[in-house]
Amino acid sequence: MICTIIANGKIDDFNKIKNSVLSSDLIIAADGGCKYCLNNNITPHLLIGDFDSLSQKEIDIVAQKGTIIENHPKKKDETDLELAINYAVRKQANEIFIYGGLGYRWDMTIANILLLANENYKNIKISLLDNNTKISVIQSETIYSIKGDPGDIISLIPLRGDTKDITTKGLEYSLNNEPLFFGATRGVSNKMTTNLATISITSGLLLCVHSFNMNKNMEV
Structure with missing residues (x-):
């Protein structure tokens, strides 16, 4: 199963990746990544995170369209992206594409890149992508x-x-x-x-x- 995760980082031109996102078996919005989905008429299967980057109105919009909402406390040990990957792993995704995992904050970018090397994901193909880069392990x-x-x-x-x-x-x-x-x-x-x-x-x-x-x- 192919999963696409939309995170809250930088996506310069969503139109260039929209077809790839829509072709996925499972679409996950990680917290503020939901804004990209709303702005591009995409309904994610799951919205996950602590929702510190979203308004209640934005959450309600996707919930009314059938999106599963998984709310986590703000005080937690994982980033929203790691929570999203873990969900995809539990759903037996064998390939995961992550958009919006790069840019804006260096600490988050480095942490997201190093997530690819997590031992728990060693048997899964995971890639971080933006409009001109693909990062894999x-x-x-x-x-x-x-x-x-x-x-x-x-x-x-x-x-x-x-x-x-x-x-x-x-x-x-x-x-x-x-x-x-x-x-x-x-x-x-x-x-x-x-x-x-x-x-x-x-x-x-x-x-x-x-x-x-x-x-x-x-x-x-």
Whole structure:
């Protein structure tokens, strides 16, 4: 099952992602992300959070349209986005796309990116997206495929320490069973040479940042 989560961060042009959102099996609005849904005539299946970014009128509008409302206390241990991801996991989503998880606040942006590396989500494909970027985590002992265009920028950033035995295909600067070291920048600003690139690793965890043409609609 594919789930899309709309968070309360920056979305420059919702029209570019609207079709992708509507094609999802499950649409979740995380607190203030509901405003994007209301402004674009999308009814989420679930509204979740502590609702400190919404008015009661906005909550009532989606509730009247059949949206499930899950209210959490303001004093809690998780962000609204983490609550939304956990709900999607409980509903057995195997792929999650998150829009509005980047921008505005650096602390929230960094925390949202690191959420992708949560051990509880290791068997689920989760991506953070904006209008020209897709951020994902590549797990060990996997082959990760990237669809794009020649010239798209791919950055590979180790998480939780060094990443070993990385092999890439379809990138300008290739790796052949080579490591990338935590805290170093060797994997930043590579480029796709074809419409399909692959990355495989045997040990470690990689953050993959795919930056693409800003003028095309986001397709996931």
